[in-house]
Amino acid sequence: xxxTLLFVYKSMKTxxxxxxxxxxxxxxxxxxxxxxxxxxFIRLQGCNFRCDWCDTPYALESNDDAEWMTGAQxxxxxxxxxxxFVEFTGGEPLFQKDSVDLINDFVDNGFLVxxxxxxxxxxxxxxxxxxxxxxIKCPGSxxxxxxxxxxxxxxxxxxxxxxxxxxxxxxxxxxxxxxxNDLFAxxxxxLFSPVFGKLEPVQLSEWILESHLPIRLQLQIHKFIWExxxxxx
Ligand code: SF4
Numbered sequence: 065x066x067x068t069l070l071f072v073y074k075s076m077k078t079x080x081x082x083x084x085x086x087x088x089x090x091x092x093x094x095x096x097x098x099x100x101x102x103x104x105f106i107r108l109q110g111c112n113f114r115c116d117w118c119d120t121p122y123a124l125e126s127n128d129d130a131e132w133m134t135g136a137q138x139x140x141x142x143x144x145x146x147x148x149f150v151e152f153t154g155g156e157p158l159f160q161k162d163s164v165d166l167i168n169d170f171v172d173n174g175f176l177v178x179x180x181x182x183x184x185x186x187x188x189x190x191x192x193x194x195x196x197x198x199x200i201k202c203p204g205s206x207x208x209x210x211x212x213x214x215x216x217x218x219x220x221x222x223x224x225x226x227x228x229x230x231x232x233x234x235x236x237x238x239x240x241x242x243x244x245n246d247l248f249a250x251x252x253x254x255l256f257s258p259v260f261g262k263l264e265p266v267q268l269s270e271w272i273l274e275s276h277l278p279i280r281l282q283l284q285i286h287k288f289i290w291e292x293x294x295x296x297x
Pocket of ligand 1: 111112113114115117118119120124154155156182
């Protein structure tokens with residue numbers, strides 16, 4: 065039976081809007097508070113940042129090599145995986161002009177939605193039911209000057225903050241940034257993740273323990289399940 069033929073969706077604002085898509089795949093969620101859950105990943109092409117340690121360099125430029133899909137086609141493809149948890153990622157998922165409408169369309173269609181975002185573009189029009197995982201850039205990324213504190217006012221206890229840490233200097237910077245912006249009060253989960261292959265998890269764990277702060281260690285578990293450079297997992 066072709067499941068996609070049976071799928072009836074609520075009307076979508078982005079039904080006929082085209083998006084530049086890097087890949088859509090079904091895998092184990094490797095990050096955040098829902099790590100370990102089956103999830104469909106929608107990777108949008110294009111990002112306004114160039115983090116030193118970016119692990120998706122193939123998704124940074126909008127280009128015609130990647131597929132262009134309408135909102136309806138994306139929804140149909142996602143539905144074929146029979147999984148109601150989706151994550152919008154990239155690249156930067158809010159980089160494309162109509163991404164917010166696409167994300168809201170998925171919320172309206174009953175999906176549990178997470179967004180892995182660098183937080184540069186405003187969260188103002190995002191449906192608050194979508195879980196924002198805001199990746200605040202430490203100096204080691206060389207992108208910290210683009211962090212956008214204006215978006216902190218849109219965070220709720222439903223959302224999560226993430227700091228990818230390269231070294232002790234990044235760790236100390238992140239702790240100070242959290243305190244200066246009162247971020248432990250704004251969200252329930254603050255994640256620190258080591259730059260894969262550059263900082264040993266045991267070292268980050270020791271710094272977290274010494275700090276006595278409610279920081280949660282995050283390892284990208286998909287990089288331990290599969291070979292670290294494997295795409296589509
Ligand atoms: S924001 Fe994310 S996708 Fe963009 S360069 Fe940085 S790590 Fe890569």
